[in-house]
Every structure is written in structure tokens, then in C-alpha cells.
Amino acid sequence: MSVSAFDLFKIGIGPSSSHTVGPMIAARQFACKLRAAGLLPATATLVTELYGSLSATGRGHGTDRAIMLGLAGHQPDQIDPNAIEPALASIRETQQLRLLDIQPIAFREKEHMLFLRKSLPFHPNGMRFVALDAAGAELASAEYFSVGGGFVVDADGQRVLNETSLALPTAVELPYPFDTGADLLAQCSRHQMSIAALMLENEKQWRTLPELRRQLLAIWQTMAGAVQRGCASSGHLPGRMQVQRRAAGLYQQLQNPDKNAPLDPLAAMDWVNLYAIAVNEENAVGGRVVTAPTNGAAGVIPAVLHYQQRFVAGASEDHIIDFLLTAAAIGIIYKKNGSLSGAEVGCQGEVGVACSMAAGALAAVMGGSPAQVENAAEIGMEHNLGMTCDPISGLVQIPCIERNAMGAIKAINAARMALRGNGTHVVSLDKVIKTMMQTGADMKTKYKETSRGGLAVNIVEC
Incomplete structure (x- = not known):
């Protein structure tokens, strides 16, 4: 399929x-x-x-x-x-x-x-x-x-x-099929196409170009809407822990900075944290979000795309389209060869995959070659290998919300590291996906979305 x-x-x-x-x-x-x-x-x-x-x-x-x-x-x-x-x-x-x-x-x-x-x-x-x-x-x-x-x-x-x-065919013949990262790079090289351009042609087998753009922008607007609602909502998250929502307070701080404070060269990081936290607080209350590629990791890609749109010069609507298409191409490779399930491989399959997708997408819209994009995606996963899924009280709150913010920051750094290189690197994306699956298989069940290990059993609920 x-x-x-x-x-x-x-x-x-x-x-x-x-x-x-x-x-x-x-x-x-x-x-x-x-x-x-x-x-x-x-x-x-x-x-x-x-x-x-x-x-x-x-x-x-x-x-x-x-x-x-x-x-x-x-x-x-x-x-x-x-x-x-x-x-x-x-x-x-x-x-x-x-x-x-x-x-x-x-x-x-x-x-x-x-x-x-x-x-x-x-x-x-x-x-x-x-x-x-x-x-x-x-x-x-x-x-x-x-x-x-x-x-x-x-x-x-x-x-x-x-x-x-159901109205869409589940099996179509794509003009540029790929299953692995190596396949994707070979297709891009053979046809002299970017990853986003290749994905665009594949997606046109299901939808017209205007419809494709409209639906991708609708995905982006839903992501942006989750950020906006998160920034406007206060109070506590549901559940026995009564976790305080933080996005609204952080937003007010960033909107009204101390004018006498020295210039902070890392202020953009605070905004990235805000974007991710806002989305995942909305997710925690059962609000409208985009599975990207999971709900537990729903804040990573919106946070990095918000960063690109706000802090990278020349950001445009076309960059949104290219970002989402590139991220999707990377996600497809994980779907076909790995896992997106915290219950199967731990959080490396959720926030780790989202970090990898976001890193590659950001590298692409910042001018990276397909090889640099693949490198960024590999870096994004390599440094999330072994991450457990151990939600306290079985809620998608701690450590999930902060973990999305950390995943977004890692993705930005991974893209910047890859863009400083020429795309040549030792560990391929395919090898790191294989390693993720092996690591997940070795991980004890209690660390895979059961709330029977890790933080879930070491924090006393109030």
C-alpha cells in the first residue's frame, strides 16, 4: 500500500x-x-x-x-x-x-x-x-x-x-517510488529533483495540485491553531496530577520582555519551547491537533515550522509546502521500515521520529541538498535512540510535553549541523532506523507506554 x-x-x-x-x-x-x-x-x-x-x-x-x-x-x-x-x-x-x-x-x-x-x-x-x-x-x-x-x-x-x-485509492503506481532513505536519495539524484518536488509528484497521483496545496495549508493552519489555543488557555491539565498549563504564561513573558535586560542571543529557543508546549498542552486536554506523526509528538514539527516562518529570513508559503512534504517523505521511510508506536519501540518512535522529520524538513527549506536533508534526519534520530515512553499516571503530560520542546530544539540543531557539512556521513538514515527497531526490541516492556517503569513509577502522585 x-x-x-x-x-x-x-x-x-x-x-x-x-x-x-x-x-x-x-x-x-x-x-x-x-x-x-x-x-x-x-x-x-x-x-x-x-x-x-x-x-x-x-x-x-x-x-x-x-x-x-x-x-x-x-x-x-x-x-x-x-x-x-x-x-x-x-x-x-x-x-x-x-x-x-x-x-x-x-x-x-x-x-x-x-x-x-x-x-x-x-x-x-x-x-x-x-x-x-x-x-x-x-x-x-x-x-x-x-x-x-x-x-x-x-x-x-x-x-x-x-x-x-475511503474515496482515495489505497494502491497507486507512484512515479517516484521509494521505500528507504537510499531509494529516496537515488531517485532525487537520478531525476535531479528535491525531496519536496519528488513528493509533490507522488502526491499528485491522489490529488490535484490546487487541492494538495489547500490541504497542506489546512494542516499548517490546524497546527497554528493549536499553538494559538495553547497560548490563550490557562488552568490545569486533566488528571490527578493537576499539572499547571504553562504556555499562556510563557507567551505573556515573551510578548512583554524586560526592556532593560541585555539582548538574549538565544531568545528564539524560548519561542520554540513555547510553540511545542502550547501544542502538547492542547493535545493533553483532548483538543484539535495534527498527528505529526503521532499525537504524543504533535508539537515538534509545528514548533520547528513556526521557527522557520518567524526567524528565518525570506520565509514563505512555499516553504510551508516544501517543509511538510519533506517531513512526510522522511516519515514514510520510518513507517515502512521502523515504527511510530511508543508501545512498540518507546518514545524514540514518537518524539524521535518527529525530531528526525523536522530536522530534515528544516534543512531542506534552508537550502540543503537531499544528502544534507538525509544527514539532518539521521542526526535527529541518532540522538534520540533508546528514549523510553514512561508517562506518569498514564497521561500524555509528563515527560511528554517538555519532551516535545526538547525534540524541536534538537531538530533545529541537527539541521544546522547537517547544513555545515556536505551530506557525507558515516551512519545512514536507514542504518539508524534499523538501530531504532533493534533498540526497541531490546527495550523492556515496562518502558514502552505501560506506565510501569521509569518516571511513571519513580514519581509519587499527589
Whole structure:
């Protein structure tokens, strides 16, 4: 199956692409399957079983909420975040859920949503749905796996698409196909094209040029909107830790600097931190963000692109397009050869991949050659190898929010280092992706989005 830039950049809601966006898509898909089979009228209730990481951090990551919303027919890129709480409150108060907003079924969370510690063999983020008739007999069942970045596959490994994507062909013949970093560099060299230009031609197999530009700019506007909302919102994040939101206060400080203070040559870093923190605070409250390539890492790419637009001379709309296309090309290589799942390889597969994508994209729009772009992407991942995923209290807050800010700063530095070289380097992007996967395989399960290791067990919750 060919992978598009819009498979990497998906508009959705927080706090997690693998635990919120993916399960919502899977739940809706199962309800649609019941409707297609003519089983919806006979369905009296439905049991959801969550396995592995979905069970361990599901409540903190909003998996329970996502399942209910998906069964009710909602889609992550369409639902109004302001409508979520009323919809959930209605289900819980009435103990009734309307499948696809059509068929009423009994739904009591403790009875009909089961959190099971064991993992299914295919992937740590497994879920199983079972539809039952009024007598309790099974009508249909299905297993799905949320494999990172909002990607969902069924028990046969076939990708499950969000309904809004179904109009697009899932298999097309691309004019410039690539699977690896080496493939991408060879295509660019053979055809004397930049990575962004190559991606543009590939993307035109799905969309016209005007539509492609419109949708990429819509992705950027959604990213920018998350920054704006984060900078305007104060108070505490949800959850027992009651983490104080910081973006609004930081924004006010940066907007009103001390005029008597000496010039700070690193002030741009504060703005980059702000952009990333603002996005991930929005993600933590379940707001509208762009999966880039995951929700847990949603702040890195917007922060670096904001940096380019604000602090790099000559920034333009074309740079936004080229940045996102280049980042997507790098993300596609990770998707095909690595992982975007914290439950599979730790946070190196989330913030690490986002850092790599952002580093390569920034190098590209600052005039880097394809070789320098590949070098920047490699640097971005090499120095995130081994990073664990250990969210405190199962929430996408600590260390996730600050980690996005650090990932954005690393990406900028990686791009600058690569641009000072000629693209020649010892460790290739393909080798570092292979290393990421090997490191993830060796990493203990407790460090992979289970909240059973690392910071998650060394910090006493208040």
C-alpha cells in the first residue's frame, strides 16, 4: 500500500494517536461492519476488550472515551472537541449507546469495556470487539491493532481507513517510488529533483495540485491553531496530577520582555519551547491537533515550522509546502521500515521520529541538498535512540510535553549541523532506523507506554 503525506499528517483530537485516534477509527469500523452485514438491528450490546498498552494506559490516554465515541459514529477528524464531553455524559448517564447514532444498545462501562493486561501477539495495542444479541449470543467479533500514528490494521494486517479516506485509492503506481532513505536519495539524484518536488509528484497521483496545496495549508493552519489555543488557555491539565498549563504564561513573558535586560542571543529557543508546549498542552486536554506523526509528538514539527516562518529570513508559503512534504517523505521511510508506536519501540518512535522529520524538513527549506536533508534526519534520530515512553499516571503530560520542546530544539540543531557539512556521513538514515527497531526490541516492556517503569513509577502522585 502506498503511503501519502496525509497518512502521516492527520487532523484529529488528543491525547494520543495510537490510544485515542486509532481506537476511535477501529470502533467505528466495527460498527460499520455490523451495519454492512445487516446485524445492527439485532445487536443488543457490545463488549470491547483492550489489551497490552491500550489496557495499561488506556484511561489516561482516553482510549475508553475514544471507543465510545467511535461506536457512536464519530470520526477523529470530524468531531467537534466541544461536543465530546456532552456525548460521553449522555452515554454514561443513560447507560445506553447508539451504534452509528442508529441502533440503541445497553452500555455499562465496567461490564462492556474490559481492560486486560496481556497483549495479543501481533502488536501491544490490540483491541477486540464482540457484538451480542438480546440472548447474549455472539453475532460478530473482530480484532484491530492501533500500530502508531493513528494507523489501524485488522487481524490480517490489512490497513483500516478512516471513512473520510475511503474515496482515495489505497494502491497507486507512484512515479517516484521509494521505500528507504537510499531509494529516496537515488531517485532525487537520478531525476535531479528535491525531496519536496519528488513528493509533490507522488502526491499528485491522489490529488490535484490546487487541492494538495489547500490541504497542506489546512494542516499548517490546524497546527497554528493549536499553538494559538495553547497560548490563550490557562488552568490545569486533566488528571490527578493537576499539572499547571504553562504556555499562556510563557507567551505573556515573551510578548512583554524586560526592556532593560541585555539582548538574549538565544531568545528564539524560548519561542520554540513555547510553540511545542502550547501544542502538547492542547493535545493533553483532548483538543484539535495534527498527528505529526503521532499525537504524543504533535508539537515538534509545528514548533520547528513556526521557527522557520518567524526567524528565518525570506520565509514563505512555499516553504510551508516544501517543509511538510519533506517531513512526510522522511516519515514514510520510518513507517515502512521502523515504527511510530511508543508501545512498540518507546518514545524514540514518537518524539524521535518527529525530531528526525523536522530536522530534515528544516534543512531542506534552508537550502540543503537531499544528502544534507538525509544527514539532518539521521542526526535527529541518532540522538534520540533508546528514549523510553514512561508517562506518569498514564497521561500524555509528563515527560511528554517538555519532551516535545526538547525534540524541536534538537531538530533545529541537527539541521544546522547537517547544513555545515556536505551530506557525507558515516551512519545512514536507514542504518539508524534499523538501530531504532533493534533498540526497541531490546527495550523492556515496562518502558514502552505501560506506565510501569521509569518516571511513571519513580514519581509519587499527589
